[in-house]
Amino acid sequence: MRRAPLVIGAVALVVTGVAGGALLFGSGEKGRPAPGRTALSASDVRRGDLIDTITVDGTLTYAAERRIAAQTTGTVTSLPSPGRVVGQGGALYAVDRRPVVLMHGTVPLYRALGPGVTSGPDVRQLENALQDLGYGDGLTVDRTFSAATAHAVRRWQKDHGLKQTGSVDAAQVVFLPSDVRVVEAKAAVGDRIGPGRQVLSVTGTHHVVHVDLDADEQQTAQKGRTVSVRLPGGATATGRITSVGTVAHKKNTQGDTPSSGQSPAATIDVEITLSGGKRSGTLDQAPVTVTMESRRRRDVLSVPVEALLALREGGFGVEVLDPGGARRIVAVTTGMYGGGRVEISGTGLTPGMKVGVPAQ
Template identity: 40%
Template sequence: MGGATAERAPAKEHEHPPRRRLPRLKVALAVGALVAVGGVATAAALGGGGDSGGGTAAGLPPATAKVTRQTLKDTLTEDGRLGYGPAHTVTSQAKGTLTKLPESGDEITRGHELYEVDGDPVVLMYGSKPSYRPLAIGAEGSDVKRFEANLAKLGYGGFTVDGEYTADTADAVMQWQDDIGVAETGIVELGRVAFASGPVRVDGVHANAGEPAAPGKKILDCTGTAKAVTVELDTADQRMAEEGAEVEVTLPENETVTAKIDEVTTVIEPGEQGQDPSTKVEVTIWLDSGEAKKAAAEYALASVDVAFTAGERENVLTVPVAALVALREGGFGVEVVKGAASSYVPVETGLFADGRVEVSGPGIAEGTVVGVPK
């Protein structure tokens, strides 16, 4: 939220209890364990490690599995909150007395009053940055152009939207000031306009009518007006969240809709009772397609499941992650079993997913038998 300076507001609790989180594969830990175990086993089993980097195993493995050809997907399912997206706090830029405030749930659009100071409205307009100075004849810059663009959208004319505050701009401003009921000065005072990226929904109010307004005073929390899903990920799972990537959202009645990630933000949460701060990755997914809007319309706040896909490999050769061993000379290999004998063969690894790993290399083909622990 701009104009009135914006900051991240605390998330509200859901109406529905959160769902049980689905278990996820700890690939990094699994590979780490394999390196430790495989390294010891290989060092003992391999001789000089021939030209191919492989060697003959001392004995047959306790169990085996076949190399299979399949599609691998690196996926993660997490709990999400269906609501109106992240809330932001609106702070005052004007001095005076708060004389009128909106109610929670009110929706406010461009050109309408957000709240009131000394009987005069603070007006909502659309833009990505807040106001930081008064605007008068002679002012130039992107903030001037942003205000002029809003004035034009509200139907005022006679000036050019070009970032230069001219006498023509001032004339249009005086018409606008007359319409909103404030003094017709031709100057846009700091605090008269609050900027947001679009229409807002009041999520909560921090102040009461009659209280003093001053720069920095928290007035209200607001969100967008469209439905959105918010998910918090651990920083270790940040690869799952790329802007524009598709996700699947499962609603309370098990209806699934496809949506795209719109925003990925790193949030530092202060520690409680002496604990260290924690860092989370907050993902916002707006349900703005026709299908998603219709499916989510009946829910105000709800708990949902969100399935992320970070990577996909089609038609690749795979083995169980447990089949990997660490070769003495570096890299990974697998123990290939042929009849009553086995040998270590180096492999290149690719995507890890669902307890399996993509592999390739000489001697690795669909149906090849490899050793695995029991």
Template identity: 40%
Template structure:
């Protein structure tokens, strides 16, 4: 900001720059008698605009496909096939082959804990029949009872998979997971036993996870919009999807009383951000990123560059309004400061006016 004496617009002034906190003010003074006369430089101006002003902050995050989880197989025999790392496996497709028989991914929360056969009743039957119907098999009613019609549909499904057409579903024939998966790693090698943990997986869409200081999570509301800033390229819109309720302890903070070599500990919460436009991430699968979020927002306000604001010696703030070859000083009130702009208001102040700014 620049300091004005309230002198007439024709008075010659010289500027003395002072810094108060984080704001630089320009204090205008009369020149001394010894000051040589010179032609003033051309005025630098800006236009008062009406816009949305937002003060933002950044937190560190990690772009990935989310946490890894194990895939456990109950199939007896020899492991003869596994998908490659990075492959996506959807409902109805094989997660592995044991003795060349496919073990298929189905979607659900209830594990496969018993065989399904004629007259089996329970929630596991409904879950299986829901999957069978989603795969395009019909002729049965999705309910809690495994009927002859269900068995007939199962035989058609088994025929298409190349499995023996028994009409019953063995415990080892399917693995339930929450949704389609992306293979993160192969734990076992081909030729090993096909029972146990053979793979790890993640979700199929990229997300950003940030460990945010617990006292600074007011912005992290489900549904809030943020920007993901990758190491290179433009920012990508994101949406806060989840805020963990489990507090983690991370090294960090600036604790002068912390023991040497120990470091202060900081309580954090994990914030997960989803990204709708997966193609906008320049092919990145895993990378450090920044999450830019809004701390304060002011809608439909008048703004000028901070360096246009005068701080008259008599107090308050003002703008020098330029109208052709004339100018006048009008008092203003300031509001939010953000990105080199400041919110202003006052009598006679309106969008489209030209203001003088400090050179």
């Protein structure tokens, strides 16, 4: 599957803004008003967490792609169209007009299930599926294929036009963990097929976002961390990182062939599950942008980057706007930058103080 390239992270942009802001607003002496700075707006000194982020390209797709292969010989007489969702009890395809039905379960149907089989988890999942589909009258869900199980199977077979044998095999049922969405038919109606021939490619029904993350940014992709996803059309959804690859893949940064002396970039696979019931449409392989937290400083004072002043004697300061109109410059030590703000510390600075920023 083709992956979207990474985009430039936010950190470099923030640092550039700091340098530009400091030089633009001139300097003043510590503890004295700065002359000539009249066009100011006020902004708060805030206490809280300061977060830096990176933005990367991702792809909106569907999870858990898998192939469905035939387990019988015959002629394909029915196939679902791409994009169709097949639920439990629905036909994935038909061979010789006999449907191959989806049932929910995690154990592949590796043997025929009928009277006389040994007990096992595959029997339990068949009985669970039969009960969910409305064939559970008199049926006890356990690991034993009983006479009641065979009776339920025959009722199910009758409703689907199958020979009422009371036994189920892989020519009749495919067990998958959940409903599926058809991606592509790998056979055509009229094709002659046999066991092992791929018939369909399917996925899960829920959108996920895939990111090829630069291996240098691996520390930003922590499983369980919340991210923001900008969807096609401009809507924003919340997502959670559910999978982080442990093997790096080489990927060229420019075209198919790296330039002389340039090594292909290394990326890791990151998968994000959308949350909050946000509508993400039905698009597959659609480009999205993902904003991830890269660093966090907890419980610090911060001001807008534009509030920084370059001092003549070196370092930075901020212009404090005292109540009553007085203005004074306070020298500060800067820390982390993020989200258009900068961490500061300095004598007498408290949350809620007003500092000057260039007026819009």
